[in-house]
Amino acid sequence: xxxxxxxxxxxxxxxxxxxxxxxxxxxxxxxxxxxxxxxxxxxxxxxxxxxxxxxxxxxxxxxxxxxxxxxxxxxxxxxxxxxxxxxxxxxxxxxxxxxxxxxxxxxxxxxxxxxxxxxxxxxxxxxxxxxxxxxxxxxxxxxxxxxxxxxxxxxxxxxxxxxxxxxxxxxxxxxxxxxxxxxxxxxxxxxxxxxxxxxxxxxxxxxxxxxxxxxxxxxxxxxxxxxxxxxxxxxxxxxxxxxxxxxxxxxxxxxxxxxxxxxxxxxxxxxxxxxxxxxxxxxxxxxxxxxxxxxxxxxxxxxxxxxxxxxxxxxxxxxxxxxxxxxxxxxxxxxxxxxxxxxxxxxxxxxxxxxxxxxx
Amino acid sequence: xxxxxxxxxxxxxxxxxxxxxxxxxxxxxxxxxxxxxxxxxxxxxxxxxxxxxxxxxxxxxxxxxxxxxxxxxxxxxxxxxxxxxxxxxxxxxxxxxxxxxxxxxxxxxxxxxxxxxxxxxxxxxxxxxxxxxxxxxxxxxxxxxxxxxxxxxxxxxxxxxxxxxxxxxxxxxxxxxxxxxxxxxxxxxxxxxxxxxxxxxxxxxxxxxxxxxxxxxxxxxxxxxxxxxxxxxxxxxxxxxxxxxxxxxxxxxxxxxxxxxxxxxxxxxxxxxxxxxxxxxxxxxxxxxxxxxxxxxxxxxxxxxxxxxxxxxxxxxxxxxxxxxxxxxxxxxxxxxxxxxxxxxxxxxxxxxxxxxxxx
Numbered sequence: 001x002x003x004x005x006x007x008x009x010x011x012x013x014x015x016x017x018x019x020x021x022x023x024x025x026x027x028x029x030x031x032x033x034x035x036x037x038x039x040x041x042x043x044x045x046x047x048x049x050x051x052x053x054x055x056x057x058x059x060x061x062x063x064x065x066x067x068x069x070x071x072x073x074x075x076x077x078x079x080x081x082x083x084x085x086x087x088x089x090x091x092x093x094x095x096x097x098x099x100x101x102x103x104x105x106x107x108x109x110x111x112x113x114x115x116x117x118x119x120x121x122x123x124x125x126x127x128x129x130x131x132x133x134x135x136x137x138x139x140x141x142x143x144x145x146x147x148x149x150x151x152x153x154x155x156x157x158x159x160x161x162x163x164x165x166x167x168x169x170x171x172x173x174x175x176x177x178x179x180x181x182x183x184x185x186x187x188x189x190x191x192x193x194x195x196x197x198x199x200x201x202x203x204x205x206x207x208x209x210x211x212x213x214x215x216x217x218x219x220x221x222x223x224x225x226x227x228x229x230x231x232x233x234x235x236x237x238x239x240x241x242x243x244x245x246x247x248x249x250x251x252x253x254x255x256x257x258x259x260x261x262x263x264x265x266x267x268x269x270x271x272x273x274x275x276x277x278x279x280x281x282x283x284x285x286x287x288x289x290x291x292x293x294x295x296x297x298x299x300x301x302x303x304x305x306x307x308x309x310x311x312x313x314x315x316x317x318x319x320x321x322x323x324x325x326x327x328x329x330x331x332x333x334x335x336x337x338x339x340x341x342x343x344x345x346x347x348x349x350x351x352x353x354x355x356x357x358x359x360x
Numbered sequence: 361x362x363x364x365x366x367x368x369x370x371x372x373x374x375x376x377x378x379x380x381x382x383x384x385x386x387x388x389x390x391x392x393x394x395x396x397x398x399x400x401x402x403x404x405x406x407x408x409x410x411x412x413x414x415x416x417x418x419x420x421x422x423x424x425x426x427x428x429x430x431x432x433x434x435x436x437x438x439x440x441x442x443x444x445x446x447x448x449x450x451x452x453x454x455x456x457x458x459x460x461x462x463x464x465x466x467x468x469x470x471x472x473x474x475x476x477x478x479x480x481x482x483x484x485x486x487x488x489x490x491x492x493x494x495x496x497x498x499x500x501x502x503x504x505x506x507x508x509x510x511x512x513x514x515x516x517x518x519x520x521x522x523x524x525x526x527x528x529x530x531x532x533x534x535x536x537x538x539x540x541x542x543x544x545x546x547x548x549x550x551x552x553x554x555x556x557x558x559x560x561x562x563x564x565x566x567x568x569x570x571x572x573x574x575x576x577x578x579x580x581x582x583x584x585x586x587x588x589x590x591x592x593x594x595x596x597x598x599x600x601x602x603x604x605x606x607x608x609x610x611x612x613x614x615x616x617x618x619x620x621x622x623x624x625x626x627x628x629x630x631x632x633x634x635x636x637x638x639x640x641x642x643x644x645x646x647x648x649x650x651x652x653x654x655x656x657x658x659x660x661x662x663x664x665x666x667x668x669x670x671x672x673x674x675x676x677x678x679x680x681x682x683x684x685x686x687x688x689x690x691x692x693x694x695x696x697x698x699x700x701x702x703x704x705x706x707x708x709x710x711x712x713x714x715x716x717x718x719x720x
Contacts, residue, residue, distance in 0.1 A: 022677070302706040315719065316693045317382070317707045320700030324681065328693065333676045333686075335695055340680030346662040347677045359675065 005107045005206070007133050008057040009049035010097040013042060013070055013115035014084055018348045018360065019277050022329035023310060026360050029066050030275070031115035032073060034296055035285065041275070042073055045115045051126040052111060052133075056080070059101070060115075061093045079233055085244040090201075091221050091255035092247045095214050096240075099229035102207040109133050110210070112203040112252075117274050118284050124270035132204040132266050135169050142166065142264040143205040143213065145175055145257065147197030148272045153187035156276045156342070158199040158253065160265050175263040178253050197265065199253070200272050213262060218255035220248050278325040278341035282308035287338075292318070297328065308338065332359050365467045365566070367493050368417040369409035370457040373402060373430055373475035374444055378708045378720065379637050382689035383670060386720050389426050390635070391475035392433060394656055395645065401635070402433055405475045411486040412471060412493075416440070419461070420475075421453045439593055445604045450561075451581050451615035452607045455574055456600070458567040459589035469493050470570070472563040472612075477634050478644050484630035492564040492626050495529050502526065502624040503565040503573065505535055505617065507557030508632045513547035516636045516702070518559040518613065520625050535623040538613050557625065559613070560632050573622065578615035580608050638685040638701035642668035647698075652678070657688065668698065692719050 013031040024030045031042035049058045060081045062070040067083045074081065082096055094112060101108045111129055119125045132144040147160045158181055163174030178199060182190060190196035211229075215222040224247035231239035257263050275281045285293045290305040297311020304318035312330040325341050327334040336344065351359050373391040384390045391402035409418045420441045422430040427443045434441065442456055454472060461468045471489055479485045492504040507520045518541055523534030538559060542550060550556035571589075575582040584607035591599035617623050635641045645653045650665040657671020664678035672690040685701050687694040696704065711719050 300707050300710060302703065302710075303700070311693075314691050314693055316695065317704075319694065319696035319703060319707060321684065321695055321697050324695065326693075326695050331674050333671075333674055333688065333693070334679065335676065335681055335684065335686050336679035337681050340663070343662065343679060344677075347660050347679060350660060350662075 005109050005137050006057060006105055007053050007109045007111060007129075007204075008059060008097075008101045008105075008207070009053035009111045009113055010059045010061065010094070010101075011042070011045050011049055011074075011113050011115050012090060012093055013045075013060055013062045013066070014087060014090075014093050015116065019342070019344060020275075020281070021344050021348050022332035022334050022359070023327055025329075026065055026357075028069070029063075032066075032069060033116075033275075033281075035118065035281070040073065041118070042070070042115045044118065045113055046074060048119060048122055048125055049111075049113055051122055052129045059097055061097055063087055083240070085241050087249070088244055088247050089249045090252040091214070091218055091250045092225060092244065094210060094252050095221055095225040095247075096228055096243075098207040098211050098214075099225060102211060103229050106208060108207050109136050109204060110207045112201070114201045114274070117200070117202075117272060119270060119272050121270045124268070128266060128268045128270065129202075129204060131171065135166075135172050135264060135266065136204045136206060136209070138168070140262065141206050141209040142172070142262050143209060143257065143260060144172065144203060144264050144266055146200045146202040147175075147265040147267045148200050149267065149269055150191045150196065150198055153184065153191040154198065155181055155184055155187045156280070157181065157274060158201075159190050159196045160199045162195040162197065162265055162267070166264050169264070172264045172266050175257070175265040178258045178263075180253075197267055198272070200268075201274065203252070209262065210256070213256045213260045217259040218248075218250060220246075221250065221255060224248075276342065277344070278308060278327070278336065279338045282325065282338050289322070306338075365469050365497050366417060366465055367413050367469045367471060367489075367564075368419060368457075368461050368465075368567070369413035369471045369473055370419045370421065370454070370461075371402070371405050371409055371434075371473050371475050372450060372453055373405075373420055373422045373426070374447060374453055375476065379702070379704060380635075380641070381704050381708050382692035382694050382719070383687055385689075386425055386717075388429070389423075392426075392429060393476075393635075393641075395478065395641070400433065401478070402430070402475050404478065405473055406434060408479060408482055408485055409471075409473055411482055412489045419457055421457055423447055443600070445601050447609070448604055448607050449609045450612040451574070451578055451610045452585060452604065454570060454612050455581055455585040455607075456588055456603075458571050458574075459585060462567040462571060463589050466568060468567050469496055469564060470567045472561070474561045474634070477560070477562075477632060479630060479632050481630045484628070488626060488628045488630065489562075489564060491531065495526075495532050495624060495626065496564045496566060496569070498528070500622065501566050501569040502532070502622050503569060503617065503620060504532070504563060504624050504626055506560045506562040506564075507535075507625045507627045508560050509627065509629055510551045510556065510558055513544065513551040514558065515541055515544055515547045516640075517541065517634060518561075519550050519556045520559045522555040522557065522625055522627070526624050529624070532624045532626050535617070535625040538618045538623075540613075557627055558632070560628075561634070563612070569622070570616070573616045573620045577619040578608075578610060580606075581610065581615060584608075636702065637704065638668060638687070638696065639698045642685065642698050649682070666698075 159179040161177040163176035166172040292307040295310040298315040299309045300317040312328040519539040521537040523536035526532040652667040655670040658675040659669045660677040672688040
């Protein structure tokens with residue numbers, strides 16, 4: 001028996017996140033979105049990471065455009081922040097982290113934590129992650145995905161269909177299928193069943209195990225990233241440039257999880273949300289038909305319930321309006337029906353066509 | 361027969377106008393509200409005044425708080441801008457103007473033009489005013505009020521009930537009654553009849569005639585203002601201070617028009633609106649269910665019809681919202697249902713209680 005393997009936490013903060021325009025920008029991405037007094041999605045994720053991984057074992061993956069802001073916000077040791085030269089989705093980011101972790105500790109476990117989720121119950125999260133880590137370290141070294149019990153027929157999330165229980169693990173099941181965002185009718189069927197769970201995008205596995213599966217099911221990504229495992233700190237930036245020029249873009253779900261037979265799912269009961277748009281954030285912050293929420297700044301409300309308000313340096317008065325997101329980013333203002341807030345891309349697409357980079 | 365008496369135009373711009381908050385302020389009142397490229401309500405009113413009164417016969421009455429801004433905007437000779445030391449409603453303002461005009465020209469006619477109305481057809485307005493002036497100069501020297509044919513059961517306007525035709529004047533009637541803003545049921549009855557007209561607040565009379573009627577029906581106001589007729593330019597500021605300390609506040613309707621038997625009404629057919637709130641301005645500017653209007657600044661609209669948008673120095677994106685006033689004053693922002701925009705006082709009252717003068 002070897003000693004209990006160390007668990008590393010890898011925070012994925014590489015997304016662009018213009019879905020929270022005008023607050024999130026290319027230069028001010030979603031993980032840096034404030035969700036409370038002084039708290040960002042990133043800082044909440046780092047808090048969760050610290051609950052499960054010791055000092056020196058927390059990693060942050062982010063894009064070059066945000067590296068400075070992320071470094072400032074995360075306050076991690078320099079070599080623990082891995083900067084991707086370009087956006088290549090989650091498979092490359094996970095391969096990158098797995099190589100750097102395995103290089104230091106070939107037996108290490110790694111937990112993958114997206115930096116833009118909300119999980120209010122940190123203790124329940126930490127318990128589930130310890131269980132997932134124990135499973136990932138056990139015989140067969142399964143790739144463990146957390147599955148969240150659906151509370152509504154959500155079309156914005158992917159789903160995992162549970163297979164039979166995994167022998168020797170009280171709560172784990174085989175993952176029978178990974179399903180991308182379904183349409184409304186399918187989402188309703190899934191929500192009515194017990195064997196479809198939301199894919200939280202939170203995973204635990206041995207660094208070595210995910211690299212093995214990448215080699216088997218995503219050889220182009222594995223080949224492109226392989227030199228990362230051999231580069232020393234000085235060589236790393238150039239190695240990353242070369243690797244990311246070659247690496248195809250694919251999600252870890254597409255690249256590995258839909259194909260590998262080593263994937264297990266741990267059903268969890270804690271509340272979880274992937275804040276996909278202003279509506280999700282509003283619901284998460286407690287906006288109700290008769291209750292508005294002010295994320296930041298000052299609001300003067302007169303018969304104005306059900307709104308999410310985020311101010312800059314001027315007061316925002318709301319009069320007789322309901323169900324709106326009113327977001328003042330200082331240099332741009334959004335007034336959107338919360339129901340339609342997932343269409344904010346229509347605005348950012350137009351700004352992109354107009355080449356108004358300062359607003360994107 | 362004397363020569364045709366000269367017509368002076370008196371523009372009343374003394375109101376506070378926080379109904380267009382946050383754009384109109386104590387320091388930036390409603391007449392200075394922009395209603396088009398480079399045009400304000402005041403500048404449109406001055407254009408109308410120039411159509412009916414010769415150079416040197418246009419007067420502006422405004423409050424001390426706005427005097428500097430009004431002088432700049434109006435570009436009238438110094439002695440043609442009369443600054444009221446405090447707000448005392450229309451009777452005192454009209455008495456003030458009548459005294460200054462009669463002092464220069466005892467036979468002069470004066471037209472009273474509120475500075476916050478919209479009348480798109482300036483030519484029709486000028487024709488009506490010439491007819492009113494001819495009547496006001498004729499035998500009996502009636503006080504002529506313009507009456508606008510109602511197009512809807514408006515509860516925000518006063519009404520004039522037409523009496524019998526005035527002998528010797530083709531289109532004039534006696535004014536049988538002046539009626540303050542009615543409730544909804546009465547407004548509907550009035551709108552269904554031919555003999556109730558909107559009181560446009562536009563009047564033509566001999567300066568001497570209105571002073572006579574003020575002496576008879578509003579003696580306290582007449583006594584307070586009497587020294588204004590004897591003051592020279594140097595004495596005027598001190599005389600105004602004394603007069604306005606003593607003068608009661610009353611509208612000219614209450615003080616004179618409801619009581620005098622010399623009042624006539626000239627029905628007019630041109631479009632007229634007293635912009636009482638954002639909704640009225642929106643309708644006036646052509647906001648329709650599928651059509652938004654941008655008063656100023658830049659708007660990015662995605663499925664957002666029926667809105668009135670006024671921006672400052674940042675773009676405003678509207679997504680899936682309808683029937684809103686979105687007004688960015690730079691230092692304050694209003695998002696209101698246009699239907700409810702007459703309740704903006706609820707916001708300004710709160711700001712007043714908080715003593716936030718910079719926002720009022």
